[in-house]
Amino acid sequence: MEYKNGISEATMRRLPIYVHLLRSYDENKVENISCSDIGRHLNFDPTQVRKDLEATGIIGKPRVGFHVPSLILAIEDFLGWNNVNDAFLAGAGNLGAALLGYERLKRYGVHIVAAFDSDPAKIGREIYSHPVLSIDRMTNLAKRMHILIGIITVPGEHAQKTAEMMVEGGIRAIWNFSPVSLSLPGHIIVQNEELYYSLAALSRKLADHINQPNLSDGVSKDGSNPNAADPVAKI
């Protein structure tokens, strides 16, 4: 079985974006779509779109474009979203609960079967119909159930230990929401969800925007900072 190689990271980042767009076309009963259409909507070069789609192996029809449902399926298959994987979530705090409530995760190939916590007040409860079990049972259950994906939403100080328990239970891929970087064996796949980095990008863009407003939104160009104004207003 020959496997795809040489697919760029950039392409991998764009493919999910196409799926997102295509689903909304599909919902509106659009049958076919051209690369130019996709490019126009996303502000991408149409040739780039074509190159990206080529990676999935799908072939389109000249003059017609791509059949929307087939295209969605082709990308999803390529991305491996159609093999839904069972996952364990460790840490049933606010963030954990938020993830447990996201029904859609299943559409992206992940089905959370249970949550784990060390807080006796939480153990035995259900959160959005997911059972919350004692963290002590996680390793054994992961082994027994052949769970491959672990989601870490515990506080930073417990993240490393939690990750090690997951690995011991046979988990192969970890989605890490804690702000610490995990030291794990090389064959474990780790996806760090660095909320901070993305926030960092936002505040940087804003700072730039304020300091250099070459836009027509009426902000003065002389360096006076509207940001600093009126600290008096109270809630």
Add this chain to the structure above:
Amino acid sequence: MEYKNGISEATMRRLPIYVHLLRSYDENKVENISCSDIGRHLNFDPTQVRKDLEATGIIGKPRVGFHVPSLILAIEDFLGWNNVNDAFLAGAGNLGAALLGYERLKRYGVHIVAAFDSDPAKIGREIYSHPVLSIDRMTNLAKRMHILIGIITVPGEHAQKTAEMMVEGGIRAIWNFSPVSLSLPGHIIVQNEELYYSLAALSRKLADHINQPNLSDGVSKDGSNPNAADPVAKI
């Protein structure tokens, strides 16, 4: 005031990673660090690190490297993290509460001053010492307090409306956690937090890994899928 241009997106993504690493050096009282050290720890090319740091304008000492605290400060300044900005958060659900609990956000330039919700049961309460106010008051308060950053953690169906209220209140940058893409005036900065995309990447890597295990972890190469095994095990 000349402003930095021509800084690549790639550099912008790496700078926060340097800060993260440098802080741990700083905590361990390391005084100076070289680009090679940084590169070794992060598996980056040392020349690339040097190029990235160059963007911030800092200059190092040959033979010695960079003074760690100064370097942290230089990057933070460049990224605009040191102008802490006040922010409003809309949607005090699980995810919103999780963000309200992240004390560290302030270290990345964002200080949440209030949360807003439409649920009367939540209004008037406090979450991690942040007041929860009626969503109806958001636009006016944003105007009065000159808030520039809005964080959206409301359900998808309310996201667009919420964003519009923010913009009306003078908010210039929106950190969007809802899974819908917002239609807003061009001068508004939007940072979409696409949890799904990153999850997508994880499950894709896992699928690849399982289908093509050219690693020494004992998984058979003939296509038999360990994933499918033992659906019998029960919690």
Add this chain to the structure above:
DNA sequence: TAGATTGTTAATCGATTAACAATC
């Protein structure tokens, strides 16, 4: 001084974009 590390210029590599022939 000798040598490590910076700063900077040049070479390489890869991704994006452009051009165009093939096809329905």
Add this chain to the structure above:
DNA sequence: TAGATTGTTAATCGATTAACAATC
């Protein structure tokens, strides 16, 4: 058929890497 859109090859662009001189 005519023309839009695919598929594919070539040109451009930009980022990464390598080389090396400057400096403490």
